[in-house]
Amino acid sequence: MENYGILLLSVAAFFAGFVDAIVGGGGLIQTPVALVLLPSYPVATVIGSLKIPSFSGTALAARQYLKQVDMDWKLLLTMAVVAFVSAFLGSDLLTKVHNDFMKPFLLVVLTLIAVYTFIKKDFGSHQVKQLTKTMQLFRAVLLSVLIGFYDGFIGPGTGSFLVLAFVTVLGFDFLHASANAKMVNLATNFGSICLFVLKGKVIWAIAIPMAVCNAIGGWVGAKLAIRKGNGFIRVFFLIVVIGTLIRFGYDVFFK
Numbered sequence: 001m002e003n004y005g006i007l008l009l010s011v012a013a014f015f016a017g018f019v020d021a022i023v024g025g026g027g028l029i030q031t032p033v034a035l036v037l038l039p040s041y042p043v044a045t046v047i048g049s050l051k052i053p054s055f056s057g058t059a060l061a062a063r064q065y066l067k068q069v070d071m072d073w074k075l076l077l078t079m080a081v082v083a084f085v086s087a088f089l090g091s092d093l094l095t096k097v098h099n100d101f102m103k104p105f106l107l108v109v110l111t112l113i114a115v116y117t118f119i120k121k122d123f124g125s126h127q128v129k130q131l132t133k134t135m136q137l138f139r140a141v142l143l144s145v146l147i148g149f150y151d152g153f154i155g156p157g158t159g160s161f162l163v164l165a166f167v168t169v170l171g172f173d174f175l176h177a178s179a180n181a182k183m184v185n186l187a188t189n190f191g192s193i194c195l196f197v198l199k200g201k202v203i204w205a206i207a208i209p210m211a212v213c214n215a216i217g218g219w220v221g222a223k224l225a226i227r228k229g230n231g232f233i234r235v236f237f238l239i240v241v242i243g244t245l246i247r248f249g250y251d252v253f254f255k
Contacts, residue, residue: 006206008037009030009033009034009210010210011213012033013030013213013214014213014216016029016053016214017053017056017057017214017217017219017220019217020054020159021060021219021221021225022236023159023163023233023236024157024159024178024181026054026057026217027050027054027156028243030050031156034046034049034050038203038206044094044196044201045203047155047196048193048201049196049203049210050207051192051196052208052211053207053215054185055189055193056211056215058159058185058186058189059186059218060215060216061218062182062183064222064226065179065182069176071183076180076183078137078141079140079141079143079187080144083144083145083147083151083184083191085191086145086146086147086188086191087148087151087190087195088194088195090149090152090153090154090192091152092152093153094152095199136170136171140170143165143169147162147165148184148187151192152192152195155192159181162184162185163178163181166181175226178225
């Protein structure tokens with residue numbers, strides 16, 4: 001691949017890491033760019049290569065959050081193990097089948113998310129302590145299965161879905177949701193990476209420079225999110241969800 005192509009992919013990876021560290025959804029930036037610039041490669045190979053920068057950016061962002069935000073490690077470890085296995089299985093399926101059938105469903109879900117977040121001004125502004133430990137664990141495992149499989153199978157928007165799930169289903173505020181989502185997202189990325197590496201679906205010449213840029217973007221984004229807090233993350237979340245809507249809407253109605 002030409003150097004200018006790698007440069008464009010690296011720039012996309014930086015912005016993807018930045019956005020992903022704040023509210024997730026960085027894959028919605030780097031995935032379309034990679035698919036456009038790498039048209040001769042199978043989709044599974046492109047997605048497999050992008051999992052490397054996704055992991056590096058998420059890891060550096062998670063490190064920043066760990067310094068500042070308390071984590072429920074028992075809950076997180078359970079979710080991480082389940083999400084790892086689910087993502088591995090999802091990535092295996094990606095190498096075998098097409099995934100366009102998910103886009104209309106996601107378009108409807110994201111529309112509802114955007115409307116709800118915009119109308120409910122206190123959405124994600126504080127922790128909700130109404131769940132028992134048993135119910136929280138049950139919901140966490142179910143979410144890990146569904147979102148883990150989605151990340152391995154399709155991928156873009158996973159970070160945003162995790163943040164949303166931690167806020168709406170598990171009762172976290174946006175800051176704690178973003179921090180905990182990063183840890184689970186690490187597990188989903190790692191599960192996918194294991195599968196794609198085993199099947200030889202990674203283009204290392206592209207993945208490594210993108211990984212460096214994604215990590216830098218993740219470091220910058222996480223520091224900004226921690227400093228600005230819930231209000232900033234909520235606004236950024238809305239922007240990313242609307243961007244996701246536009247992207248999926250284009251795929252559903254114009255392709």
